[in-house]
Amino acid sequence: xxxxxxxxxxxxxxxxxxxxxxxxxxxxxxxxxxxxxxxxxxxxxxxxxxxxxxxxxxxxxxxxxxxxxxxxxxxxxxxxxxxxxxxxxxxxxxxxxxxxxxxxxxxxxxxxxxxxxxxxxxxxxxxxxxxxxxxxxxxxxxxxxxxxxxxxxxxxxxxxxxxxxxxxxxxxxxxxxxxxxxxxxxxxxxxxxxxxxxxxxxxxxxxxxxxxxxxxxxxxxxxxxxxxxxxxxxxxxxxxxxxxxxxxxxxxxxxxxxxxxxxxxxxxxxxxxxxxxxxxxxxxxxxxxxxxxxxxxxxxxxxxxxxxxxxxxxxxxxxxxxxxxxxxxxxxxxxxxxxxxxxxxxxxxxxxxxxxxxxxxxxxxxxxxxxxxxxxxxxxxxxxxxxxxxxxxxxxxxxxxxxxxxxxxxxx
Amino acid sequence: xxxxxxxxxxxxxxxxxxxxxxxxxxxxxxxxxxxxxxxxxxxxxxxxxxxxxxxxxxxxxxxxxxxxxxxxxxxxxxxxxxxxxxxxxxxxxxxxxxxxxxxxxxxxxxxxxxxxxxxxxxxxxxxxxxxxxxxxxxxxxxxxxxxxxxxxxxxxxxxxxxxxxxxxxxxxxxxxxxxxxxxxxxxxxxxxxxxxxxxxxxxxxxxxxxxxxxxxxxxxxxxxxxxxxxxxxxxxxxxxxxxxxxxxxxxxxxxxxxxxxxxxxxxxxxxxxxxxxxxxxxxxxxxxxxxxxxxxxxxxxxxxxxxxxxxxxxxxxxxxxxxxxxxxxxxxxxxxxxxxxxxxxxxxxxxxxxxxxxxxxxxxxxxxxxxxxxxxxxxxxxxxxxxxxxxxxxxxxxxxxxxxxxxxxxxx
Numbered sequence: 001x002x003x004x005x006x007x008x009x010x011x012x013x014x015x016x017x018x019x020x021x022x023x024x025x026x027x028x029x030x031x032x033x034x035x036x037x038x039x040x041x042x043x044x045x046x047x048x049x050x051x052x053x054x055x056x057x058x059x060x061x062x063x064x065x066x067x068x069x070x071x072x073x074x075x076x077x078x079x080x081x082x083x084x085x086x087x088x089x090x091x092x093x094x095x096x097x098x099x100x101x102x103x104x105x106x107x108x109x110x111x112x113x114x115x116x117x118x119x120x121x122x123x124x125x126x127x128x129x130x131x132x133x134x135x136x137x138x139x140x141x142x143x144x145x146x147x148x149x150x151x152x153x154x155x156x157x158x159x160x161x162x163x164x165x166x167x168x169x170x171x172x173x174x175x176x177x178x179x180x181x182x183x184x185x186x187x188x189x190x191x192x193x194x195x196x197x198x199x200x201x202x203x204x205x206x207x208x209x210x211x212x213x214x215x216x217x218x219x220x221x222x223x224x225x226x227x228x229x230x231x232x233x234x235x236x237x238x239x240x241x242x243x244x245x246x247x248x249x250x251x252x253x254x255x256x257x258x259x260x261x262x263x264x265x266x267x268x269x270x271x272x273x274x275x276x277x278x279x280x281x282x283x284x285x286x287x288x289x290x291x292x293x294x295x296x297x298x299x300x301x302x303x304x305x306x307x308x309x310x311x312x313x314x315x316x317x318x319x320x321x322x323x324x325x326x327x328x329x330x331x332x333x334x335x336x337x338x339x340x341x342x343x344x345x346x347x348x349x350x351x352x353x354x355x356x357x358x359x360x361x362x363x364x365x366x367x368x369x370x371x372x373x374x375x376x377x378x379x380x381x382x383x384x385x386x387x388x389x390x391x392x393x394x395x396x397x398x399x400x401x402x403x404x405x406x407x408x409x410x411x412x
Numbered sequence: 413x414x415x416x417x418x419x420x421x422x423x424x425x426x427x428x429x430x431x432x433x434x435x436x437x438x439x440x441x442x443x444x445x446x447x448x449x450x451x452x453x454x455x456x457x458x459x460x461x462x463x464x465x466x467x468x469x470x471x472x473x474x475x476x477x478x479x480x481x482x483x484x485x486x487x488x489x490x491x492x493x494x495x496x497x498x499x500x501x502x503x504x505x506x507x508x509x510x511x512x513x514x515x516x517x518x519x520x521x522x523x524x525x526x527x528x529x530x531x532x533x534x535x536x537x538x539x540x541x542x543x544x545x546x547x548x549x550x551x552x553x554x555x556x557x558x559x560x561x562x563x564x565x566x567x568x569x570x571x572x573x574x575x576x577x578x579x580x581x582x583x584x585x586x587x588x589x590x591x592x593x594x595x596x597x598x599x600x601x602x603x604x605x606x607x608x609x610x611x612x613x614x615x616x617x618x619x620x621x622x623x624x625x626x627x628x629x630x631x632x633x634x635x636x637x638x639x640x641x642x643x644x645x646x647x648x649x650x651x652x653x654x655x656x657x658x659x660x661x662x663x664x665x666x667x668x669x670x671x672x673x674x675x676x677x678x679x680x681x682x683x684x685x686x687x688x689x690x691x692x693x694x695x696x697x698x699x700x701x702x703x704x705x706x707x708x709x710x711x712x713x714x715x716x717x718x719x720x721x722x723x724x725x726x727x728x729x730x731x732x733x734x735x736x737x738x739x740x741x742x743x744x745x746x747x748x749x750x751x752x753x754x755x756x757x758x759x760x761x762x763x764x765x766x767x768x769x770x771x772x773x774x775x776x777x778x779x780x781x782x783x784x785x786x787x788x789x790x791x792x793x794x795x796x797x798x799x800x801x802x803x804x805x806x807x808x809x810x811x812x813x814x815x816x817x818x819x820x821x822x823x824x
Contacts, residue, residue, distance in 0.1 A: 012594075016590075016591050016594055048594075048595070048596055051596075077590060078587050078590050078591065079587075079590040079591045079593070079594055080594045083593075083594050083595070083596065084594040084595060085595070085596075086595075167817055167818075170817065170818055171723055171817075171818045171819065172717055172721070174818050174819070174821065175490050175491075175717065175720040175721060175722060175723070175819075176716060176717070176720065178428075178489060178490050178491040178720060178821055178823075179428050179490065179491045179716050179719065179720040180716075181491070181495075182424075182428055182460075182491055182492045182495050182496040183460070183495070183496060183497070183498075184460055184463075184495070184497075189716075207816075207817070207818065208818060210816040210817075211815045211816045211817065211818040211820070212815055212820065212821065212823075213818070213821065298715075298716075300713075300715045300716060300717075301712075301713065301715075303710075303712045303713075304588060304591050304592075304601075304710075304712060305584055305587065305588070305712075305717075307591065308587040308588065308590060308591040309584070309587060310587060311583055311587070311724055312723055312724070314817065391816070391817070394817035394818075395816070395817045396817070397812075397814055400809075402809055403623045403624055404619075404622045404623045404803070404807070405579055405582065405583075405619070405622075405623065405726065405803070405806035405807045405808070406579075406582055406583045406586050406619065406620060406623040406625070406806075407583065407586070407587075408623070408624065409586065409590055409624065409625065411590075411624075
């Protein structure tokens with residue numbers, strides 16, 4: 001393999017996470033190391049992903065991050081510092097102009113390395129670009145780095161960003177259990193967690209069991225259909241033992257007939273202007289408890305803080321997110337293209353990981369859901385095997401730098 | 413003043429905060445110090461406030477917290493470790509049995525010191541008990557310690573628990589600003605903050621300005637009536653400058669006619685069973701933007717984590733919450749009764765506080781709202797004077813002890 005010299009570009013795409021900038025920091029570290037070896041000269045950052053790249057909206061990251069301290073602040077800054085986009089690339093046959101434009105910009109800036117941090121759509125972009133470049137005799141290495149709080153990507157043991165979101169969910173559940181336990185009257189608190197098709201993040205609600213606490217009384221994942229009658233039975237049964245219950249529910253749970261629970265129970269909600277509104281699974285369960293149990297009930301939607309609460313990020317997640325970004329650069333300079341960098345968990349009792357490179361063309365667009373052995377028999381809780389999988393991913397706290405009472409962030 | 417020897421009891425009442433256990437830790441420290449001086453022998457804790465006390469549901473805190481490390485964990489445990497209640501005491505004339513029962517239990521356990529941590533209702537209990545005991549020749553010192561995330565109590569510069577809630581709100585706003593800024597399309601994100609009658613907590617949403625960030629674009633407090641037309645005008649005007657807006661809104665904002673915004677705009681919401689439902693101010697503003705502006709819009713209710721996110725507690729708040737609890741014991745052993753311990757801010761540039769004791773009978777039940785000079789002229793933002801008041805209260809981070817990835821809590 002000949003050494004490919006030139007410039008590099010990195011972009012971020014899809015929904016933000018608390019760790020996507022840590023991966024960017026890893027790519028920057030990798031590019032700075034490759035600069036030392038005379039391989040990569042300048043690392044550019046594209047603003048708003050491939051959309052910004054097509055407008056040559058680039059910044060010089062090699063210059064900006066010659067200051068080591070800035071890299072540390074980047075690691076603790078949530079969301080995508082370069083901005084994001086949701087563009088899904090068409091095939092070269094369907095949209096030849098875009099690809100010609102891309103090659104033109106690659107040549108103009110002598111870009112030989114292309115790194116893209118994102119989810120399934122981003123990996124698809126990596127695959128198409130890699131193939132197009134090789135078919136058009138433009139030597140370029142294209143490597144993807146995964147990120148999603150949903151943890152639903154194939155080929156990697158877990159995704160960068162998931163561990164931090166899981167740590168936020170677990171910590172919030174542990175705190176909520178303390179909060180709801182102060183009164184001696186019957187009450188149900190329902191917490192809706194992100195995850196449309198995969199229940200990984202909702203499953204992490206069970207983690208207080210490893211920290212001297214208890215899991216929510218009921219945990220419902222989208223991997224199982226939701227039975228409202230069984231839910232009410234469980235509430236009544238559990239309240240015989242203790243009055244204040246906590247329920248964790250994925251936004252994506254569905255009834256047996258396939259309809260999302262968030263669509264409601266037949267009655268239709270209308271908003272202040274009379275439009276039909278979807279209310280969310282938590283709200284529907286709240287209405288159900290109000291009607292059928294009659295006790296005090298509240299629903300809480302954890303919402304965006306799940307993906308941007310960098311102040312409580314997992315040190316394991318942030319460390320690995322940097323590591324997988326760094327590894328991506330190494331794979332590219334070693335000659336790999338059309339691959340996604342992965343996190344591979346070693347077998348054995350003690351948790352340890354290594355990084356790998358997986359041929360994206362071989363990754364089906366399949367969603368990796370929570371396996372049966374992680375869900376209990378009554379489909380309302382997480383097994384020990386599930387806890388054992390999740391536990392290492394939330395370990396460790398980052399040494400967050402504060403500025404006047406709030407974590408310091410970098411804005412590019 | 414003769415030295416009054418005997419036992420003591422402490423209770424917690426009202427809604428939880430992240431600092432109410434820090435105040436409990438302060439009372440315990442004070443009682444342990446008074447034990448060293450031969451004044452207080454045993455400090456009992458009453459479960460579920462005065463309700464539990466009437467059932468003699470007591471635990472021996474002097475024994476439990478002879479272990480110093482447990483006090484540190486108590487300080488970082490959110491919510492009320494002793495449990496809470498919402499009982500409002502009637503007057504001795506209206507309910508003589510309860511007061512006789514209380515005196516009976518005081519005598520049985522030789523209780524000479526009564527500490528009650530809570531809000532307005534709790535201070536009312538302190539006042540009534542203190543008066544009743546003195547009129548019935550039972551020598552006892554009754555001292556209240558304030559707590560509320562709402563910061564709306566008179567006589568004290570600020571309330572224990574507020575600083576930690578404000579730090580959570582400020583940090584979450586700073587993180588959300590990063591999150592919503594990644595896309596280049598028009599969007600409005602509305603965050604609903606607790607505070608029915610006073611806008612202190614919503615005002616703290618402005619604090620990212622002191623930390624290299626910016627305030628939400630619009631901040632609406634219950635101290636000003638809400639004008640939907642002006643709101644829409646502001647959104648349209650601001651989006652000419654930048655596409656993604658953040659709006660902080662208090663749950664308690666009202667229209668000019670006095671109706672809560674959370675009651676809706678005339679159209680009535682019905683829940684899944686056809687019942688009329690209140691949707692919350694944030695949701696109503698979301699519907700309004702959807703209808704009148706038409707851009708992407710999302711509302712987020714910060715909900716219970718505002719009052720229990722102890723993992724991001726303010727060191728200033730926790731330190732003062734311990735201090736005011738300790739001071740309460742000192743005032744009692746010095747002979748004060750029927751008082752509330754307060755936090756007094758010193759004049760001058762540098763922030764410093766001392767503790768005081770305020771005669772509860774002189775505190776009107778008035779709500780302390782955000783003063784005019786802290787709200788900007790257009791009634792949609794916070795002035796520099798307001799920022800200067802709020803800033804010191806969120807300073808410093810607590811050295812949180814973690815256990816398997818989540819903060820360690822104590823359960824009594």
